[in-house]
Amino acid sequence: MACARVPLDEQQVTEPGLLGREQTLPALHPARKEERCFVPYKSPPEDGSPAEVEEFLEHAKFITEDLEWLLALPHDKFWCQVVFDESLQRCLDSYLHQAPRGLDLASLPSSPAVAEMQRSIHRAVFLTFLRMATHKESKENFITPAVFGEIIYENFLFDIPKILDLCVLFGKGNSQLLHKMIENIFTQQPSYYSDLDETVPTVLQVFDTILNKCGIQCEGATAMEPMKLNAHKQPTAMTMSQQELADLILYLCDSTTTIHAFLDIFPAACTSFHSHGFLSRLTSFYETAVPDLEKAVRKRNFDDKSLQEDLWKRVSHSCRKMVEMTHLLLHHTCLQPILEGGENMLSYAEELLQHFTSFLPEKRFLSDYDEQFPIADDISLLQQALPVIDETRTSYLLQGVESAWDSVGRRKPQSQNQHKVTAAHQGAAGGAAAAAAAASSFRPQEGGAQERGRESPLGAEAMLDVPSKGNNGAVCPVSAAELESLLSCIRDLLPDLGEGFLLACLQEYNYNTELVINNILEDRLAPNLDKLDRAMPRPVKEELPDVLGVRSNVFDDDEFDIFRRDQVDMSRIWKGRRKGESARDMLNDKQHIAEQKSRYQAYETVVDEVVIEPGESAATYGLDDYDDEYDDTYDMNQVGANDLDGDSLLNRRPFTVPQVLRKGNKQEEEEGEDEEEEEAIPNNVNRDQFVQDPALLRERAEARRATMQQRRGFRPERPSNVVGQPKGQGQTTETFLDRRKKEANKSRTSNHNRRNMADRKRNKGMIPS
Template identity: 30%
Template sequence: MAVPLDRRHELRKNPITGLMEDMPDLHPSLIETIHFVLYTPLPSDPSDQAALGEWIELLEIIDDDLRWLLTRDHSKFWCQLIFDDSLKTFLSSYLRHSPRSLSAVPVAARDIHRSVHRRVFFTFVRLSTSKESPDNFLSDDAFAEIVYNHFLLDVPKMMDLCVLYGDAVNSPLLTKMLTNVFSKQKLYFDDLNSACDGIVDAFAKLKDRVEAKADETWSVSEVDDVLHYANDIGQTLSSFVRLCSVAAPALAKHLIAKEVVSLFENLVPLLRPLVWRSENLREAFLRSKASLLSLVHSLVEEAYLKPIDAERTPRRREELADKLLELIAFMLASSEFLKNYNAVFSIEEDWRRVEVALPSLDSNQALYIRDTMKALDFGRRHDSEENELTKEDHMIAKVKEVFPHLEEAFIRTCLEGCAWDAEKTIGSLLEDQGAQASETQEKKTEIRPDKVEKTEGVLSKRRNVFDDDEMDVFRSQELDYSKIRYKERNRDISSKSVLDDKSFVSSMRDRFLNTQFDDYDDEYDDTHDSTVGAPDFVSVEDFRIKRLNEKLPLFKLQTSDDEEDEEEDGNDESDKTKATTENPRPQMEHRRQGKGGAFKKGYSDNTGDEKKGPMKRQDQLKARAAKERYKGSYGNHNRKMGAQKKQGRAMGSFR
């Protein structure tokens, strides 16, 4: 009779003591000295060839190590698995960081990554199997203790396995593996209940975050984070419930379905107008909706409908039916969720299965559901085309989750070839023939015209008072352009003709020629004057700007001095008054010289007593010489040059 591996002993040499001892077959000394490297995520920049090359080398090392591990015999495989911590760390890192779809891996690394992906799955299948052959097996108690106590499997790892390997090819084997683990180790149900509490908290936090941001502006990154988080948790739980049906009652007990319906009712209407910013957000939005709807459907199917059909105890069947009726009533009260769910999975069909299983079901809640179903059927007859379109979009989004690089037109063609069966389409695309077809035909298939008509958006549903008008460009294909009036334009006028038109120059010339200038005297100080008479005559010579070093002619200097002497020699008081009234400049000049001469005692010609004759002439010359000598030692000197500079810059001031 064969002995289980956990009870086998053999006489071996102890590597520590060097003595022959009776040692068990599961002993740390029997492992090989090998270090399993950690799996790292994809390079952030796929175009970086150096980083991609290093990542491919890492995958090759991992592939060789896993090949060596799987070739070990039964006892050495379990020894390595139990006592090698690097192996357990590697398996956890792969489940955490591996891409959910092989299409996300660059083409250069796709083959080696597919090999690693397959060997990791075989490793988990082998460690989940207690009996490999009639001679190589573990007892049920030892298997349950080893898998649980050494953390070879836990609930989060099971969920990751369902997401990574839950396709049509591996799902039967994965379901058998998880069912075997839960049946051998009952403690996993306690861990599952604890995990459900964490899942409820995660949904509550996500719902609170959405409600808190309801009245605020969402950024693109925030919308993307929420959509990816909702899609990840919905896809993970949906795969886990579908492949591990023994875990469905625990999730139903914690009312996970109601939490999902409530989150969907708040999340989808809020994010729908925000996802049209980019194509990536729109695809993420569709994937999130599909994953949440699929999660609720999986819970209804695995936690209620199948147990009702399989249950033989009437009392237990009625309990399950009552819980399902409560859930359906909650779904009927959520209009947004019901519209999307009923378009894909048909809630009427779920209710019909309950009535077939329990024909005697007659309660107030059941009557309410029947009446609501009748009204729902009436509404569906009017929206059958829209629901059909929604179902097609859901199928396309479901396939696009696995193959995000494929275009919708090609996926639609594949779904039509598989009778709109998403699982069958994904299975065919995962095969080599489907992969080759996708590489050659993707991004080349044109969308058919009849499908384009179905996918019309807001314009096809709008209602306006101008609908079907003769100028309605959205509904009418032919317009009468003769009724459209264009504004008349003078086509002879061009930009060149406008620039060449210089007619305005003549008007501007007259304006400047008629402009007059003020007679500006830099040596005239009118600060304390209230009335200044205008000069009798202004000559053109007064406006000429003289150079700074220009000297006046000698005859002008003599004329100026003679006129000044004659003016000072006048003895008639009446003549002085008349001259002052007619021309006040000499008197003001005299006053100015008197003020300036006060700064140098003895050099002013305004001495108080009137001198006449040659003596006065000498005093004037001395005063002028002193002023010329000391004019740079007190204020307001060099005023003439400054005035000329201002006149030269500003062309004088306009009157």
Template identity: 30%
Template sequence: MVCKVDFQNPEGLPLHELHFLIKENGVQLKVPALNNRWVKPRCYTKFHGIPLENGKLSNQVLIDEWLHEAEWFCKDLEQLLGLEHFRFWSTLVYDPKSVELIISFLQEAIPHYIPVNSICCDDNVVSLYTKILDKVLKILCRMITNKESETEWIRKQDLGKMLYSKFIISVPMMFDIIVAYGRSNINVLTKIIQTIFKIEPKYNEDLKLGLKFLKNAFKTIQGKIENEGREEGTDLPTLFDDLALYSLDCAITVCLLLETYPEARRFCSDLNMDLCIAHFYDTGIPLLYKNISLIDNTSKSIGILNSTRMELLKAFRHIVYMDIDNIIMKPSESLIPAEHFIAILTECLSERTFVVDYQKYFPIGSDIEILQQACKELDLFKVDFVLRAYTSESQSYFVESPEKYSLVDESIEDYSGEPSEIIQVVNNEDFPRKRNITEEVNQVLDLLPHLGDGFIHRVLDRYNSPESAVTAILEGNLPPDLADADQTEVYIPPDIRDQIYLETGNQRLNIYDGDKYDIMTQDNPECIIKTGKGFPGQPKTAKQLLDDKSYVREMKSRYQEYSLVEEDKEYEDEYDDSYEALADSETKSKKMASANNVIADEVDDDESEGELVESKTETDKQTQRDKSRDFCENPADIRARYEARRNMFLQKRPAASETKNVAGSTKGQGQDKSVLANRRKKEANKSSRANHNRKSGASWKRSRGMIPS
């Protein structure tokens, strides 16, 4: 039972703070303005799509039935739209069927890119559908309106929370609104979408998931196209027509969303939606063109594909232009967005068809000029490369293809024209492309290692790609000659000598036939041609080799750089006997010096300067002795000389009592500085001797066999 109350709000309170006084069973109650008591029970009629068959209205019985249900649906909309402010919101919050009423229409509505007049010639159907379309839009506008009058209003934060938490409006619902109303209502759509995201920022997180779904939808469509309807029982014309329509639906959703809510460009950029669009444009659209054209060259789906192309180009333009807007707004921070803009255009260069079409509709010259003016630090090499790549169209930057294969038709501005005005389908097989057969064979062997490489070569000669070859092998759909061939056949590469024989008529058997060293086929071979022994310029005989004194001149010029050769001296190639005697004397002097060095190394490092001088004097005297007849110096003399030096060192060394006096004088009389120093030295070094190194000493003796193990 719906309570009746006279709406009064003299204080102008918002909906969530407003209460009404009612009497129920003689008891006066205070009821909030947003309450299920104000909901009037009603059986709402869901909207069903216009009955169409092959794009046209079906029989009259179904049309009459639809008109009857649509009338009731229209009355439900009028009833919902005519409710008072508090009853309207109480119905949306506490009666989920009222929201389902709106959702049912948005899901079954005819997309805006298909005019109702083109599929329906019944004036009653067209007028009633237009009326419903208008009333649903009014309800949507009322949903986002927080203030209808001075006494009927809701706070924006309460409105956003209510729409989000009660699932009155969702991101999928926004997508349906975009498809249903389109560009003819772009101003209203912009107001609706921006208001929703403004009053409730939580919708942004849901929008990221929605955009991710659309990105995966493009991949799914491409997978279906590449599969070519191989599922059993698939109706190919219907399948490809549905895929074309679905592609346009997704493309328009993305494009219009970016137009109505520019903040979504940042989410698309984070998801790499721009690269996904470019890839789908370059691979999915041409393949869909090809499949539809092979079935029916006059199909209306070709016109739908041209609409899809335009929407994809516009969507890509909206995403990448975000960087240009950031540069214009903040020129001082233009380096990062400028580099990001150049990076996106560079990554899209591999999508040949997309590059040609994008440049024709959105020339990047003006964008590059903005970048260069705002950002002086930008790498001009990258900028010049991107600009030349996009403006070169079918030049040598990419796989060259005739202009007739471009998907762009300059006459396509209103892309809802007749199929006869649409360009012909791109056939990928007509593109001249260089194939790497060895790489393709390896790809097939990775999947089917039991096959022979010779058999795979024969199969790849019949098919354009390894994917189609593998598919044909797995499905057993090979031509009869390949089906009967030996699948373990080994590939024998062609002999290059056979090709040379066919070209020149000369049959030769040489390992260098045909390569860069072949003097028979190369005018300038990369090798040295010699006809006799040795190399060109080398001596022919032994006499010439001995008479060749060129190395003398080379050494002379080298030593002249160090002033070791005089110009007026001539080289004498005669044997000099005096040189041998000089060499012998130098050898003996070296032996004596080395013996003295060995003795000097044995002396302790603590020898004084006087001892070193004396040792040097003795060494000089010893060197002057004539010991040419001795094989080596007498060991007794060496020991005597060493003992004399040691005794001299010990005599000059201070006594142990002097150096190690730690007792000092009587206590109380003061101590000498040397005593204090000896005490500190003893304290610091006492751990290195006596009882503190027994273990290390025993280990040292044991390692040398002095102590039995």
């Protein structure tokens, strides 16, 4: 019997031997293992024939019963079976390798019996791994932590590939339990961290392999290798076979989904990935490989349209996972330490800004990243946490983001997606109670995965989370050239659809081609689009009248009207002086006078009376014709005759001697800005006086000046009184103010500022000291 409060690795048990004698053995011993054969797992059949379905159900029933028997064993028996039974490990490994992932579930049959059996196996496998990762089930049943770490590490019960598969298979709906399990494994056995560091270069090799298969020159660690001689014969994504393209996209989708699930569930691994330059390699791969893969899926002719649809979903899913991986790495390695307010916040902020700056050349990746995780929000958090951040640098980054959106021909959505809040993880797992809680609260990932309200019968993961509708305004946000490019992109993939229908779809989904293609292929269009004819042609655009044809201008139809004349006399057009023409010739040219002479010759002769010769009548000169429109109202009246400015006057003005020739009076012109006043010379002044008295002239001028100032409301300045009262009798406020004003302004006149000027010259070295 097991001893109480003693770890399993130190316990001794007594059991009957072969000859009936009792023998004492360690609690963990191969002899205590039960003889039971665990069969490997096989995935559900794809075609769904009755014979294959029945075979799968029977095979899966054996696995479920064996795992339930294993979970019902006591603590010591369970660990003996786990450590020493190789068939159990082969069974568990086969499920991790063969179990359908999220995007594989759509191709599986929707039989309720198959789905229920798959959920049962999924649940039993998860509980088995969860119990294997727990070193303490209760106060009596536990293993020494150090020994537990050695057992799972030396017997390969867990390794990095297994942990990655566990995350991608059981992450959805069980992330907290899975986080506790993986955290306990890494805590009890730190050697897994070194294994993880060795695994990251292998993960990076995935990107290089895909680039090589696509015939693209690698960037990063392997970019310095010499090019192979047959590199020019390497097939590309457009030239490789459809099967090779499908395998390549499946490989990319599975890799990105697995890595993202691992980083999401176990954020402590972000440091290892970050230290190997994973971010730069990921963004470079995204910018280089994704456009080629998307182009190959869209442009190539597929015999099976469902295959083309599935590949497009996987490419889109891979892009989203790579963007989310980047966000996870930035959040846990840079943003999280800043938000926690620890030490070296400035260094973390600088590192984050450097990463954003390195994203600027990757236009496609930067726009996709900013669409899911707006960079402006992260910069706003930095500015709130660290007000000393350089605003010029942040403005440069934001302008680079806008430039990336413009360069890829997309319009930034008005409403950005809300950031996902990561739930707080709890502490380490705790024994059999944790396993029991897992059994009760377990939500199998395959059975509970949903995507936009559509249940997946077996799925372990949501396939593609896309918004159902865009937010498009009344005005088209893209130019005519960009709109034609979007239509061409969709018609290359879906040639049977009319342009009118595609225009309505683009307008509905904010001109997002990927969203339109996905919703059309999945038959998830909005209700108003389902009612439209899919072959609807493009509406005819009304042509506006030509602006030049309807314009009106004073220069229309002249000799220089280039809009209506094909030929213009260019000899009549020059700039500056004509070539070969001197200034003297130009001044001597009187041609314009000769041209105007004939015009004014008609006004030389004025005939007052017309003499009618004998034999001629007045009708000859048009004098007898009566004009009905002639107004003879004033013919008999002398209208204007009494006006003084008329040419013919009845009362002429009497002759007046000019003032210059007069000797009696003189008129003096008084100076003034608004008017001139005339006044006569006093009678007592000598008429022959040539120069008047200057004192009298000054008096008159002063009087005129006073009159003008009074008329304009001008107040004369108060006279300055700096003398004041005799000393000792006190001074008035006016005297005090006048003295201070004089003291402050005395350097403006005369040479009172000579000391200041001398000091200034001496300071400049002009006067030797």
